[in-house]
Amino acid sequence: MEDQMTMLLVMVETGGILAPIVFVLFHCVRQFFFFPVAVICIAGGVLFGTVAGTFYSMVGLFLSSIFFYVLIKRMPKTHQKLSLIKKKWFGEYRNLTTGQVAILRLIPFIHYHLLSFCLMERHRGFRGYMKASFLTNIPLALFYTVFGEFISRFTPTMILVILFSLSILVYLLRERMTIIKWREFFKEAA
Structure with missing residues (x-):
C-alpha cells in the first residue's frame, strides 16, 4: 500500500500546475491500475490539503461514476457478471439503499463499482444515478481525505470496532420491504 501511495505522490507532484487535473484523471483510470479509492483520496488530502483534496476527489469520483455508467451499458457480459456478484453477496431480491451504499463505500475491501452497480439498479435513470452517486461519494471523499493521516495509525481492535x-x-439503513413479482416467486426450478 505504501508503494502505491509513493508512486501516486510522485506522479502528481511532477505534474506542477496540472497536478489537480492529473489527480482527477487518475481517479478515472485508477480501476485499470487496481488502486483502491481510499488510497487516492488519502493522497489527495496529503497533496492538496483537506478542502482542495476533498473537492478534487469528489470531481474525480463523479467523473469515474459517469465513466462507469457509460461503459457498463455497452458491456452486457460485465453487466451480467456484476449482477451475479450482487445476487451472491446481497441476495437476489435485495436492493441497497443510497444510505447503505454510502456506508459500504467507507469499507475499503468492498468493490467501488459493485456498489455503483447497486446504485444503478436502484436508480434506473442517468439523473437519479448521478445524484445518488454524488451523495454516496461525499462521505467517502471526506472521510478518507480528512482522516487519512489518522487511519494508518489505527490499531486492529479499533479497525474491527469501526467495521x-x-x-x-x-443493517439499520436497509430497505424494510421487498417486492417480489408473482412470476418470480413461483418460477419453475430449472
Whole structure:
C-alpha cells in the first residue's frame, strides 16, 4: 500500500500546475491500475490539503461514476457478471439503499463499482444515478481525505470496532420491504 501511495505522490507532484487535473484523471483510470479509492483520496488530502483534496476527489469520483455508467451499458457480459456478484453477496431480491451504499463505500475491501452497480439498479435513470452517486461519494471523499493521516495509525481492535459499527449502520439503513413479482416467486426450478 505504501508503494502505491509513493508512486501516486510522485506522479502528481511532477505534474506542477496540472497536478489537480492529473489527480482527477487518475481517479478515472485508477480501476485499470487496481488502486483502491481510499488510497487516492488519502493522497489527495496529503497533496492538496483537506478542502482542495476533498473537492478534487469528489470531481474525480463523479467523473469515474459517469465513466462507469457509460461503459457498463455497452458491456452486457460485465453487466451480467456484476449482477451475479450482487445476487451472491446481497441476495437476489435485495436492493441497497443510497444510505447503505454510502456506508459500504467507507469499507475499503468492498468493490467501488459493485456498489455503483447497486446504485444503478436502484436508480434506473442517468439523473437519479448521478445524484445518488454524488451523495454516496461525499462521505467517502471526506472521510478518507480528512482522516487519512489518522487511519494508518489505527490499531486492529479499533479497525474491527469501526467495521462492526459500519455493519450495524448498514443493517439499520436497509430497505424494510421487498417486492417480489408473482412470476418470480413461483418460477419453475430449472
